[in-house]
Amino acid sequence: xxxxxxKIPRILPVLVLLALFGLLRGPVEDRLxxxxxxxxxxxxxxxxxxxxxxxxxxxxxxxxxxxxxxATFMTLEAFDHFSTKSWDDLRQSYQIITALxxxxxxxxxxxxxxLGINATANMEIDERLPAFERERxxxxxxxxxxxxxxxxxEQLPESSAIRIQLAxxxxxxxxxxxxxxxxxxxxxxxxxxxxxxxxFHGYFMARCPGKEKEAYAYLxxxxxxxxxxxxxxxxxxxxxxxxxLGIPGPRRIPDADPDRPQKAPRRPPNLLPGDxxxxxxxxxxxxxxx
Amino acid sequence: MNADSTAPNPPLRGAARPxxxxxxxxxxxxxxxxxxxxxxxKTFYFLLAFALVVVAVGNFNLPATPAKxxxxxKKVSFGTMDLFAWLFAIVxxxxxxxxxxxxxxxxxILSKPVRRIEYLLxxxxxxxxxxxxxxxLMYGICATMIGARESLFVSAEIExxxxxxxxxxEEIDEQVGxxxxxxxxxxxxxxxxxxxxxxxxxxxxxxxxxxFASSSLFTIIVSILIFLIGHAHTMASSFWLHxxxxxxxxxxxxxxxxxxxxxxxxxxxxxGIIQGEVVAYxxxxxxxxxxxxxxxxxxxxxxxxxxxxxx
Numbered sequence: 230x231x232x233x234x235x236k237i238p239r240i241l242p243v244l245v246l247l248a249l250f251g252l253l254r255g256p257v258e259d260r261l262x263x264x265x266x267x268x269x270x271x272x273x274x275x276x277x278x279x280x281x282x283x284x285x286x287x288x289x290x291x292x293x294x295x296x297x298x299x300a301t302f303m304t305l306e307a308f309d310h311f312s313t314k315s316w317d318d319l320r321q322s323y324q325i326i327t328a329l330x331x332x333x334x335x336x337x338x339x340x341x342x343x344l345g346i347n348a349t350a351n352m353e354i355d356e357r358l359p360a361f362e363r364e365r366x367x368x369x370x371x372x373x374x375x376x377x378x379x380x381x382x383e384q385l386p387e388s389s390a391i392r393i394q395l396a397x398x399x400x401x402x403x404x405x406x407x408x409x410x411x412x413x414x415x416x417x418x419x420x421x422x423x424x425x426x427x428x429f430h431g432y433f434m435a436r437c438p439g440k441e442k443e444a445y446a447y448l449x450x451x452x453x454x455x456x457x458x459x460x461x462x463x464x465x466x467x468x469x470x471x472x473x474l475g476i477p478g479p480r481r482i483p484d485a486d487p488d489r490p491q492k493a494p495r496r497p498p499n500l501l502p503g504d505x506x507x508x509x510x511x512x513x514x515x516x517x518x519x
Numbered sequence: 520m521n522a523d524s525t526a527p528n529p530p531l532r533g534a535a536r537p538x539x540x541x542x543x544x545x546x547x548x549x550x551x552x553x554x555x556x557x558x559x560x561k562t563f564y565f566l567l568a569f570a571l572v573v574v575a576v577g578n579f580n581l582p583a584t585p586a587k588x589x590x591x592x593k594k595v596s597f598g599t600m601d602l603f604a605w606l607f608a609i610v611x612x613x614x615x616x617x618x619x620x621x622x623x624x625x626x627x628i629l630s631k632p633v634r635r636i637e638y639l640l641x642x643x644x645x646x647x648x649x650x651x652x653x654x655x656l657m658y659g660i661c662a663t664m665i666g667a668r669e670s671l672f673v674s675a676e677i678e679x680x681x682x683x684x685x686x687x688x689e690e691i692d693e694q695v696g697x698x699x700x701x702x703x704x705x706x707x708x709x710x711x712x713x714x715x716x717x718x719x720x721x722x723x724x725x726x727x728x729x730x731f732a733s734s735s736l737f738t739i740i741v742s743i744l745i746f747l748i749g750h751a752h753t754m755a756s757s758f759w760l761h762x763x764x765x766x767x768x769x770x771x772x773x774x775x776x777x778x779x780x781x782x783x784x785x786x787x788x789x790x791g792i793i794q795g796e797v798v799a800y801x802x803x804x805x806x807x808x809x810x811x812x813x814x815x816x817x818x819x820x821x822x823x824x825x826x827x828x829x830x
Contacts (some may be wrong), residue, residue, distance in 0.1 A: 246819065250812070255778065268802060269796045270796055271790070272791070274754040300603070301594045317788045516567060
């Protein structure tokens with residue numbers, strides 16, 4: 230038996246054992262991979278487009294299991310592009326970063342902030358470019374930020390941070406109140422939704438043409454929740470809508486307009502200049518004297 | 520009559536004791552010898568390089584939130600840790616058998632009643648002990664940096680929010696919670712375990728290669744190639760199949776690669792743990808079992824080649 234074993238080329242049993250083990254472990258590993266991906270411990274393979282855009286070193290690093298290390302170094306590279314205002318390079322870096330780590334919310338938020346706020350702000354003030362080109366690039370960067378946000382939301386449907394950053398782009402740069410209201414509306418009910426998202430949804434709906442009635446009903450419902458909601462902006466927006474919709478006086482809210490200068494409260498008649506309080510008034514003096 | 524002449528002659532040597540088929544003691548002796556051998560190669564000096572990387576990353580001043588900065592420190596530290604672990608496992612394992620052959624320690628060991636499986640297992644255990652100790656030390660360095668930055672960030676955030684005055688205690692706690700989520704958590708130990716399991720499989724594959732390789736350089740290069748293919752084949756196969764319109768030849772090639780080469784990408788589950796995801800302990804346990812399977816099979820393969828190898 231030993232002699233027979235010695236006669237067989239050693240490569241044969243090695244290959245047979247290796248193949249048997251490979252066939253056995255294949256289905257186990259496939260199932261394990263699915264479980265790890267659904268438990269969010271393992272990141273699914275990057276999109277095919279990402280491979281095409283990667284440089285050689287990034288590709289090697291990614292294939293070599295250094296995916297998160299590559300993503301981190303590319304974040305540093307993106308920061309460098311931000312410092313030199315190379316917005317197209319920055320976008321390119323984030324295309325790869327978000328493909329490598331699609332579940333990292335901070336990457337999505339950062340790229341929306343960079344393109345939607347920083348790049349657009351740069352286009353507003355960059356005197357080296359003609360006005361037409363600046364305007365065109367302003368819109369281009371803003372729309373790229375929106376595109377990133379949409380992809381981020383697809384990857385992380387529960388993310389409120391991505392939506393809030395997107396709302397900021399609509400609010401601050403595109404001045405689109407209807408879209409801002411819609412995005413804040415989407416934030417409501419999400420796990421990490423900030424408390425102000427409900428109010429902001431209403432405030433921007435109030436400024437969205439054609440939505441005034443809906444906004445009035447929504448803001449009145451918020452107002453009806455109690456004193457904690459009677460904030461100056463809420464009152465102001467309701468007052469604006471009351472004017473626009475011609476709400477009759479008795480149905481209007483009793484609060485004073487926060488933007489209108491408040492009348493100074495009447496000084497008590499027994500309070501002398503210099504805030505000296507005396508136990509009698511001028512009337513009393515006149516009466517005594519008279 | 521002389522009393523001495525009637526007494527039976529005592530045996531000149533004690534009767535030879537039967538040699539047990541497998542002795543954990545002999546494995547432990549070889550393993551401790553391997554650890555000494557590796558320590559004498561000044562392998563722990565790479566910890567200095569690691570510490571430098573961690574300190575450098577910990578002191579980057581990026582316009583990022585504290586949570587993002589902590590996340591970045593963690594990713595770089597654990598990524599470097601992982602890189603050191605598998606690279607060390609390959610190089611150390613590839614050097615051991617040729618080194619033993621070169622300085623003729625191998626002949627001395629194998630001329631004694633030491634089974635070849637004990638020799639291989641001892642070598643592997645020695646490498647794993649050094650990898651394990653290195654990972655624990657690297658984790659210690661990394662945890663110190665993360666812990667220090669975390670407490671710094673938390674106190675700065677509380678101070679800033681309190682000075683502003685417009686935040687309730689609940690809001691401050693929520694903000695601190697965000698930082699703590701990216702800070703030092705006990706689950707990070709499992710990310711270190713993932714790197715250790717990956718390095719163990721890499722070492723087992725390398726020891727198998729070194730049983731028939733002609734030089735250490737060959738073993739190192741082939742091991743690194745296998746590692747890269749093992750990491751990439753899941754990612755690359757879909758891309759390759761897509762670009763070749765699902766050609767039959769590519770399909771077969773992908774299957775052969777998948778069967779013969781270990782899937783190292785599975786061990787990247789540490790990335791999720793580092794990013795603060797909830798750990799599924801059952802899955803980590805299953806990964807441990809898969810690793811045990813790899814170690815057993817590759818040791819058996821090594822033994823098949825090594826068992827009657829003439830030196």
